Amino acid sequence: MMTASQLNPLLGSLTGRTVVSVLQWGMAQLASHGIDEQRLNVELLLSHALDVRRETLYAMNDRILEVDEVDRFHQLLHRRICHEPVQYIMGEAEFMGISLRVNGHVLIPRPETEILVERTLSVLTSIHKDRIDILDIGTGSGNIPVALAVFAPHVSVTSIDVSAEALATAAVNLSRHNISSVVLVQADLFEEFLPEKQFDVIVSNPPYVSSEEFALLEPEVRDFEPTIATTDGGDGLRFIRRISELGAIKLHPGGWLLMEIAYDQSARVTEMLDTCGFSDIQLWNDYQDVPRIVQARLPHAIGAAR
Numbered sequence: 001m002m003t004a005s006q007l008n009p010l011l012g013s014l015t016g017r018t019v020v021s022v023l024q025w026g027m028a029q030l031a032s033h034g035i036d037e038q039r040l041n042v043e044l045l046l047s048h049a050l051d052v053r054r055e056t057l058y059a060m061n062d063r064i065l066e067v068d069e070v071d072r073f074h075q076l077l078h079r080r081i082c083h084e085p086v087q088y089i090m091g092e093a094e095f096m097g098i099s100l101r102v103n104g105h106v107l108i109p110r111p112e113t114e115i116l117v118e119r120t121l122s123v124l125t126s127i128h129k130d131r132i133d134i135l136d137i138g139t140g141s142g143n144i145p146v147a148l149a150v151f152a153p154h155v156s157v158t159s160i161d162v163s164a165e166a167l168a169t170a171a172v173n174l175s176r177h178n179i180s181s182v183v184l185v186q187a188d189l190f191e192e193f194l195p196e197k198q199f200d201v202i203v204s205n206p207p208y209v210s211s212e213e214f215a216l217l218e219p220e221v222r223d224f225e226p227t228i229a230t231t232d233g234g235d236g237l238r239f240i241r242r243i244s245e246l247g248a249i250k251l252h253p254g255g256w257l258l259m260e261i262a263y264d265q266s267a268r269v270t271e272m273l274d275t276c277g278f279s280d281i282q283l284w285n286d287y288q289d290v291p292r293i294v295q296a297r298l299p300h301a302i303g304a305a306r
């Protein structure tokens with residue numbers, strides 16, 4: 001790995017420079033190291049180094065940077081040049097307009113997962129109960145339960161994750177948003193399982209990347225995001241298969257299962273859900289128009305009221 005001084009022989013000459021010239025310089029550095037979205041990245045990193053909001057930078061163009069500010073910015077830029085995602089460097093990510101703490105123990109929440117939550121919220125409107133019990137499998141940063149609790153305050157969510165570090169991060173995010181309706185449980189989906197409880201909805205963004213595809217991922221994901229949250233180390237369907245089987249057991253009759261899946265899994269997952277006894281299987285596209293969210297329902301018991 002490169003050292004900071006190898007990256008930047010000009011570091012000394014940055015001292016005494018203005019905000020605008022440091023921004024320009026930082027963008028050129030990122031460009032020369034093949035990092036995209038240079039303006040966005042540099043503005044985020046410089047505002048983080050100066051401890052100001054990004055918009056505030058525009059009003060500071062001519063401000064001369066102090067030596068320690070240059071130093072801080074340079075260290076952050078160096079991490080980005082080494083491909084660390086900007087959200088980890090900042091320790092913050094945004095999900096459905098909600099700010100969340102993130103670190104290398106949790107996946108950075110993605111826009112397609114916002115679609116998963118939107119679909120879940122839509123399903124909730126059809127459930128007429130005072131309290132809706134939801135199971136969230138693989139909670140990571142807690143993005144899904146936080147968003148559900150913010151937008152549907154009558155839900156009661158049980159969130160599980162195998163990683164104690166991920167659960168600690170989710171706990172920080174729950175308390176940051178004053179949410180008390182979520183229970184965090186450390187559990188391995190393939191070993192012991194869960195409370196003697198049935199759920200109205202199960203939602204999950206499982207590790208669905210196959211080992212083959214994992215090797216092809218960009219370094220930002222492959223080298224920095226938690227591997228166990230990304231890939232199952234096999235065909236990509238191991239968790240989806242397990243969740244489908246558990247869904248058939250842990251959901252109330254008429255309950256809903258919603259999952260995020262990979263771009264090429266929709267046919268196989270539909271078949272799997274059908275085999276597990278689900279009906280009303282629907283797929284929803286991501287922003288690239290690829291089916292990435294699957295929604296399915298357990299049939300009601302025969303003769304039961306809807």
Ligand code: GLN
Pocket residue numbers: 107108109110113138139140141142143144205206207228229230
């Ligand atoms: N629930 C988190 C997310 O959707 C983490 C998912 C995971 O770890 N696979 O981003």
